[in-house]
Amino acid sequence: MKKLFLILAISASGTTFAQSIAEALNYSASNTTGTARYRAMGGAFGALGGDLSAIGDNPASSAVFTKGTVSFSLSNDNLDNTTTFLGNSTNSSDTDLSLNQAGGVFIIDGAGNSGWNKFSLGFNYDRIGNLDNQYRAIGTNTNSISSYFSDFAQGVPLDLLETLDGETVTDLYQFLGESEGFGAQQALLGYQSFILDPLTNDPGNTEYFVNTVGEAYEQEYLFASEGYSGKASFNIGAQYNDNLYVGLNLNSHFLDYNQSTVLFESNDAGPDEGFTNVTDIRFENNLRTIGSGFSFQLGAISKVTDNLRLGFTYDSPTWTTIDEETTQRITTTAVDDAGVFTTVVNPRVTNVYESYEIKSPGKYTGSAAYLFGKKGLISLDYSYKDYTALSFRPESDAFFNAQNAAIDNLLQPVNALKLGGEIRAQEWSFRAGYRYEDSPFKDETTVSELTGYSAGVGYNFGNVKVDVAYDNFTQDRTTSLYSTGLTSSTTVASDNTSIIATLTLSL
Numbered sequence: 001m002k003k004l005f006l007i008l009a010i011s012a013s014g015t016t017f018a019q020s021i022a023e024a025l026n027y028s029a030s031n032t033t034g035t036a037r038y039r040a041m042g043g044a045f046g047a048l049g050g051d052l053s054a055i056g057d058n059p060a061s062s063a064v065f066t067k068g069t070v071s072f073s074l075s076n077d078n079l080d081n082t083t084t085f086l087g088n089s090t091n092s093s094d095t096d097l098s099l100n101q102a103g104g105v106f107i108i109d110g111a112g113n114s115g116w117n118k119f120s121l122g123f124n125y126d127r128i129g130n131l132d133n134q135y136r137a138i139g140t141n142t143n144s145i146s147s148y149f150s151d152f153a154q155g156v157p158l159d160l161l162e163t164l165d166g167e168t169v170t171d172l173y174q175f176l177g178e179s180e181g182f183g184a185q186q187a188l189l190g191y192q193s194f195i196l197d198p199l200t201n202d203p204g205n206t207e208y209f210v211n212t213v214g215e216a217y218e219q220e221y222l223f224a225s226e227g228y229s230g231k232a233s234f235n236i237g238a239q240y241n242d243n244l245y246v247g248l249n250l251n252s253h254f255l256d257y258n259q260s261t262v263l264f265e266s267n268d269a270g271p272d273e274g275f276t277n278v279t280d281i282r283f284e285n286n287l288r289t290i291g292s293g294f295s296f297q298l299g300a301i302s303k304v305t306d307n308l309r310l311g312f313t314y315d316s317p318t319w320t321t322i323d324e325e326t327t328q329r330i331t332t333t334a335v336d337d338a339g340v341f342t343t344v345v346n347p348r349v350t351n352v353y354e355s356y357e358i359k360s361p362g363k364y365t366g367s368a369a370y371l372f373g374k375k376g377l378i379s380l381d382y383s384y385k386d387y388t389a390l391s392f393r394p395e396s397d398a399f400f401n402a403q404n405a406a407i408d409n410l411l412q413p414v415n416a417l418k419l420g421g422e423i424r425a426q427e428w429s430f431r432a433g434y435r436y437e438d439s440p441f442k443d444e445t446t447v448s449e450l451t452g453y454s455a456g457v458g459y460n461f462g463n464v465k466v467d468v469a470y471d472n473f474t475q476d477r478t479t480s481l482y483s484t485g486l487t488s489s490t491t492v493a494s495d496n497t498s499i500i501a502t503l504t505l506s507l
Contacts, residue, residue, distance in 0.1 A: 021403060021410060022479060024390060025440055025447065027229065027255055027291060028318060028360035030128045032418070032435060032452070034101045035073050036467035036502040040456025041420025042433025044379040046367025047311035049245065049301055052103040052124045052504075055235050057365065057381070058299035058313040059247030062105045062120040063237035068507035073101035076499045077130050085221070085490040086139025094134050098228070100127040101502070105235070115241050122235035129229035131257050137221040137481075137490040144217045145265050145281055146210035148485030149190025152183045159203035160184060161191040173347035182351075185328070192345045193332045195278050211278045211334065214267025221481055221490065222264075227257035227289075233297075243303040248296065253318055255291030260284070263481070280333035286326065291358075293320030301367075311367035311381075317389070318360045326351045356400065361389035374424060381418040387411040387440040410446075414438045429458040435473070445491075448476040456500075465504040472497045 032043035034053025045054035049064030052071045079094045103124030110116040153161075160180065163172050169192055176184040190196040191208070199207040230253070237247035265281040299313040329346045362385070369379040388411050392400035420433040433454040441447050452473030459466050473496050480487040 020483070021390070021407060022446065022477075024358050024360075024392065025387070026131070027257070027289070027322065028320065028358060028390075029229075030231070031130070032471070032473075033075070033128055033130075034126050035071055035504070036456055036469035036500040037429075037431065037458055039471045039498070039500050040431035040433055040454050040458075040467070040469035041379065041422060042418045042435040042452065042454050044367070044369075044381045044418035044420035044433060044435075046299075046313060046365050046379075046381040046418075047301055047309040047369035048367075048377070048379055049311075052105065052122075053101055053126055055103070055105070055122055055124045055247075055249065056126050056128075056231060056233050056251075058301065058311050058367065059233070059235050059249040059297050060237055060245040060299040060301045060311065060313075062122040062235050062247055063118065063239045063245040064301065065105050065107060065120060068104070068106045069504060070104035070507065071101065071502055071504040072099065073500055073502040074098070075100040075127075077132075078497045079130075079133060080495040080497075081133070081135040082493045082495075083135045083137050083490055084493075085137035086141055086219075086488065088137075088139045090136050090138055092135050094132050096130060096132045098127060098130075100130075100500070101125065103233075106507075110239075117239045117241065119239075120235070120237040120247075122237065123233065124235070125230060125232045127228050127230045131225055131227040131229065133494075134222075134224040135490075135492050136223075137219075139219060139488075141217045141219050141486075141488055142215070143486055143488060144210065144212040144214070144267075145219075145263055145283055145482075145486045146190070146195045146212040146278070148482050149186055149195050150208060150210050151484040153187035153190055153196050153208045155206050156180075156184055156187045157203065158198045158201070158205040161188050162203075169345060170347050170349055174349050177349070177351055185347075185351075189283075189328065189330050189345055193278075193281075193330045193343050194276055194334050195281065195332060197276070211276045212267060212269070212281075213275075213277050214269040214279075216267065218266045220264040222262045223259075224261075225257065225259040227255070229253070229255045229257075229291075245301040245303075247299050249299075251295045251297065251318075253291070253293035253295065253320055255289060255293075255320065255322075257287075257289040257291075259287040259289075263486075276334050276336045278332050278334045282331040284329045286328075288325040289322060290324075291320050291322045293318050293358075295319070307371050307373075309369045309371070311365075311369075313363075313365040313367075315363040315365070317362045320358045320360070321355055322358060323355050324353045326353075356397075357393040359389075359391045359393060361386050376421065376423040378421045379419070381416075383416040383418075384413065385416070386413040388413070410442060411440050412438075412442045414440050427460045429460070429467075431456045431458070431469070433471075445476075445478045450475045463506040465502075465506075467500075467502045467504070469500045469502075470498070471500065 049061030105122035456469030
């Protein structure tokens, strides 16, 4: 398969099905993941520390440890989607087992009478986003996928869509990508698959009509993705006297994502004398995304009294470099005066796009925890994150400049709340948690608010601890099938359930 390098400045002539604001949020989202104890308490650990995943929230957490500790966590994640499209509802599910946390912290005693009682060095990995997803949308539409190709084709000269002697569709698809961009490639797919015909046969013709003449179109849209986003935190912390803990994280972010969409469309239109009628269409798009990024965190925890602790964390913006590849394929079945015929347009070209950068916004978190001696505790975290600060780079690119201009109109600041509690009975610990997060979209329908509940139990064997947690959260998303033409929307109500087990060893 050929690989094609596209200059992103050309992408203004037609966007790809990636590089959208919704995709940027998907790539940069950070869910509540980590150890079973952390998950059971809703992630409300900003003023507590003493947990490996808590380091990812507040880097001062490592200095709360009294001795070296390592932990490993397995998570079994189950996703149930209910999809609503054109009045029809369908269900789908996906299950995934993974190592979602691993890390350790090591304690170094302070020297002399400086007041610095101890120092901590830590490392922790959390899979902060599970990107495995699938859903199916089925319905009868009055709008055809042909409108997608028609929107891109209008204004494109006919001579750009016809192959020359000795030239293949692969050669032409590659040429258009290099010289004209994504939009011209879509026009080519529509024309070569007989979905589109020119208004005139003049090589300079720039107007096209569609060959889908049905009044109703049976459509099935399949979405499938797999991948993850992760964060590795390199930590240093310190305790000053008996009541102040401080810390710094240097974070490495990484993203690995594959997405595939397939649209099936059919209509019952028969032959129309002298014309071609396309009755069946299968349109496939594939996306491959790799990303790497950097951020840092500063945090502090203050032991105000023996029972009350307060915490504060600043998360810097995350700068993530994204590399993307796409492939496409279309198959049509048509009928004309001569009979029924099938056309396959498979360019066998991988579009490799120039790297771009997503700058996700920073975050401020304030935390409070109250300890009831050795009987238990209650903890609260509040975070503020302004998504209007999200941006694509380079800003000199016309398409990204337009996306950045739209962000202020579409996105808003987000408030997030985490609440957790723990009750201890000798070696046993019983936990529960709640969390809520606003929608990052002003319309609150593109992505809805997030609500989650959790519970768990742990047993302390001394130097070995075993914890188990149940975590559930729900969130809805509404999105158009395509960016232009066939913009019918589908709503996916997601119910996410995880069972987490953690083994913790004290050194």
